Amino acid sequence: MKYKNIVGFEHDMSEHLGVLMLNLGTPEAPTPTAVRRYLAEFLKDPRVVEVPRPIWWLILHGVILRVRPSRSAKAYQAVWTDKGSPLLDVARRQAAGLQELLTDRLGNNVHVELGMRYGKPSVAEALGRLKEANVRRLLVLPLYPQYSATTTASTFDAVTNELTTWRWLPELRFVNHYHDEPGYIDALCDSIRAAWAEKGEPEQLMFSFHGIPKRYFMAGDPYHCHCHKTARLVAERLGLDDDRWMVSFQSRVGRDEWLQPYTDETLKLWGADGVQSVHVIAPGFSADCLETLEEIAVENRGYFLEAGGKEYHYIPCLNDDPAHLQMLAGLVERHCAGWPEVTALSKAAA
Ligand SMILES: C=CC1=C(C)c2cc3[nH]c(cc4nc(cc5[nH]c(cc1n2)c(C)c5CCC(=O)O)C(CCC(=O)O)=C4C)c(C)c3C=C
Numbered sequence: 001m002k003y004k005n006i007v008g009f010e011h012d013m014s015e016h017l018g019v020l021m022l023n024l025g026t027p028e029a030p031t032p033t034a035v036r037r038y039l040a041e042f043l044k045d046p047r048v049v050e051v052p053r054p055i056w057w058l059i060l061h062g063v064i065l066r067v068r069p070s071r072s073a074k075a076y077q078a079v080w081t082d083k084g085s086p087l088l089d090v091a092r093r094q095a096a097g098l099q100e101l102l103t104d105r106l107g108n109n110v111h112v113e114l115g116m117r118y119g120k121p122s123v124a125e126a127l128g129r130l131k132e133a134n135v136r137r138l139l140v141l142p143l144y145p146q147y148s149a150t151t152t153a154s155t156f157d158a159v160t161n162e163l164t165t166w167r168w169l170p171e172l173r174f175v176n177h178y179h180d181e182p183g184y185i186d187a188l189c190d191s192i193r194a195a196w197a198e199k200g201e202p203e204q205l206m207f208s209f210h211g212i213p214k215r216y217f218m219a220g221d222p223y224h225c226h227c228h229k230t231a232r233l234v235a236e237r238l239g240l241d242d243d244r245w246m247v248s249f250q251s252r253v254g255r256d257e258w259l260q261p262y263t264d265e266t267l268k269l270w271g272a273d274g275v276q277s278v279h280v281i282a283p284g285f286s287a288d289c290l291e292t293l294e295e296i297a298v299e300n301r302g303y304f305l306e307a308g309g310k311e312y313h314y315i316p317c318l319n320d321d322p323a324h325l326q327m328l329a330g331l332v333e334r335h336c337a338g339w340p341e342v343t344a345l346s347k348a349a350a
Pocket residue numbers: 024025026027039048049068072085087144148150151210211212213223251253284285288289290291
């Protein structure tokens with residue numbers, strides 16, 4: 001429907017609810033050049049690296065962007081498929097699946113878009129498409145279950161930065177975290193039970209989360225607490241004794257101390273201490289990516305087995321698992337409570 005104002009300007013009046021699904025992003029190709037471009041954008045983000053700029057700029061351009069791209073490109077080559085980067089492939093399927101579920105539940109005026117914090121499709125592109133769809137209400141949905149300033153807040157920065165160029169702002173809501181959401185905990189438990197039905201129960205279950213520098217935690221980032229709560233809720237629901245599971249942190253970069261214990265060192269210790277079988281799950285990643293498919297499923301498996309461990313199994317991320325998408329759809333509905341697209345439906349259902 002079009003509406004013409006007093007000076008003859010036509011507005012499209014068919015309003016939409018927009019859901020902007022966001023994740024970290026990934027290089028466009030597994031080549032040193034593409035990885036360098038990606039890392040440059042990523043590592044210049046002041047939410048990610050809190051080092052005073054002139055010093056950091058020298059380290060980044062003088063050392064890191066000369067050394068890391070070719071090393072990381074090799075790792076990316078190991079996980080790349082004919083559909084490209086696993087993270088982007090999964091994210092597209094998640095967005096399509098969520099769109100389908102929300103259309104079923106809320107009708108045709110809900111519009112899901114996918115944006116990546118670094119790389120493509122960019123946050124600006126995704127917001128541009130939502131603007132074209134005449135989105136008047138916007139839910140920002142970063143797919144980070146545990147809040148961290150390095151991820152969640154950085155994503156929010158990117159969204160609000162782009163919105164500074166909009167004349168007519170949408171109403172705005174923002175999913176801050178969902179680390180203790182019952183549907184998320186249930187979906188994780190189901191994925192663990194499925195692994196155990198197939199492989200048998202391991203001696204140890206490791207919950208490996210991406211790390212952050214310890215000083216960010218000491219400065220008040222709640223990420224560490226969110227990770228521990230997720231793991232505790234899952235362990236409780238599975239009825240696991242405290243000596244059968246552990247939280248650890250992976251993927252550290254640089255020489256600073258990061259959150260401990262470290263995943264790689266713990267697996268080496270366990271292997272040497274006679275732990276026979278380990279399952280590793282990475283609940284902080286909503287989609288499989290370099291850090292799970294290469295670092296956990298390949299590199300860390302090697303450490304455990306070389307140290308003397310016998311059985312090692314990586315339990316995949318929730319990806320586009322129906323239970324995961326149902327949980328996300330529920331999260332969207334709850335965060336959009338009171339908005340007309342959701343209210344009309346609740347009234348119809350009542
Ligand atoms: C240097 C600081 C980094 C912080 C802090 C950090 C936090 C953080 N990252 C994720 C999720 C992902 N990180 C991924 C890759 C990745 N992370 C860093 C650095 C930091 N991350 C780098 C340099 C890289 C690139 C790969 C490499 O060169 O090692 C990914 C995978 C991306 C992919 O393309 O598959 C994810 C996902 C979280 C959740 C987090 C803090 C909570």
